Amino acid sequence: MLAHLNGQKWNAQHFAKGLDVSPTTINRYIDYLEGAYMIRKLPPYFGNVKKDAG
Numbered sequence: 137m138l139a140h141l142n143g144q145k146w147n148a149q150h151f152a153k154g155l156d157v158s159p160t161t162i163n164r165y166i167d168y169l170e171g172a173y174m175i176r177k178l179p180p181y182f183g184n185v186k187k188d189a190g
Contacts, residue, residue: 138175146177 137151148159148166155162169175 137154141150148162151162152159166175166177170177
């Protein structure tokens with residue numbers, strides 16, 4: 137499922153619904169995979185100008 141959404145916006149709820157678990161569990165799995173150097177989360181390249189200006 138992660139490979140299918142490569143490069144798209146992350147939505148834990150989408151994965152949670154598909155796997156029938158809570159979004160918290162999905163985020164823990166993602167943190168584990170990142171800690172094991174199996175995946176890497178990249179921050180967005182551009183910030184939200186309207187959000188940052190406030």
